[in-house]
Amino acid sequence: DADVERILSLRQSLNSKLSQDRWNRWRNGAAAVEGLRAGSLSIVDDVVRFGNADELNEDEREKLDQGLNAFLPWKKGPYEFFGQRIDTEWRSDLKWQRVKPFLTDMKGQVVADIGCHNGYYMYHLRAMGAKSVIGFEPMPINYYNHQLMQNLYPTPEINVELFGVEHIDLFPDSFDTILCMGILYHHTDPVGLLRKMRIALKQEGRIIIDCQGIAGDDTISLTPTSRYAGSTGVWHLPTMLCLQNWIRRAGFSKQIAFYSAPLDSTEQRATPWANVKSLSDFLDPKDITRTVEGHPAPWRHYLMIKI
Secondary structure, eight states: OOOHHHHHHHHHHHHGGGGSGGGHHHHHHHHHTTTOOOSOEEEETTEEEESOGGGOOHHHHHHHHHHHHHTOSOOEEOEEETTEEEOOSEEHHHHHHHHGGGOOOOTTOEEEEETOTTSHHHHHHHHTTOSEEEEEOOOHHHHHHHHHHHHHSOOTTEEEESOOGGGGGGSTTOEEEEEEESOGGGSSOHHHHHHHHHHHEEEEEEEEEEEEEOOOSSSOEEOOSSOBTTBSOOOOEEOHHHHHHHHHHTTOOEEEEEEEEEOOTTTBOOBTTBOSOOHHHHEETTEEEEETTSSBOOEEEEEEEEO
């Protein structure tokens, strides 16, 4: 059983961070929309939509703009708030379309979304009938980004907590489905994290893995010296075969690899709502199969795994 006392103590300790001055911009952004309420929450063409354009007057629209602008650059989406479309850096809808066919029988499920960011996938999981979706998201900025949405349309089935993936084993035998997308390669011990997820998974449950990696037929992973495609927090970039070995050695007996392809700028790019350096800035302009640092360019590997 879950160690409730330990979980509550951890939660209290992590939540105490939220009042720090360094998060004021995002706390105020979420608070800016507190008086607004969306008349509906829907998903249309994989865009998560809050309300309609005709629901706000001029003053309310100003509050909404203040809230939305606090979270620039918007990384994960797409969203639409009262008719205002947010085109995010990452086309999370493309990832969702790959994963959705493997998320059958969601009705009544308890789900963990590890590194849930602002909760884009959690809204999709709720729409598919999940009973409870817990987002593990250690970044207060993303916590407050989701809080902005909860203020506009409360969804009690969805909860974002400041837990990291390393805390998943505090919930043994608890989840029917775990999403672990874009997480493993950011950590020093991916096999250890897979083992922790195995503890948290119900016996008949499933985990959806999406991991950045590299192309190749060897069972190897790349560990960059420092930066990889402009990012400092990248530790292990496996080939698909290497990732499958990690999964096997973490104690999973069933796995289906269902997608492996280069990441491209259809899926990750700068937009008016994410005016940032993006993928195309970090690939070698003379050879897009290499990063600017000279490493093999990123691929994405997807699997569904079971105990």
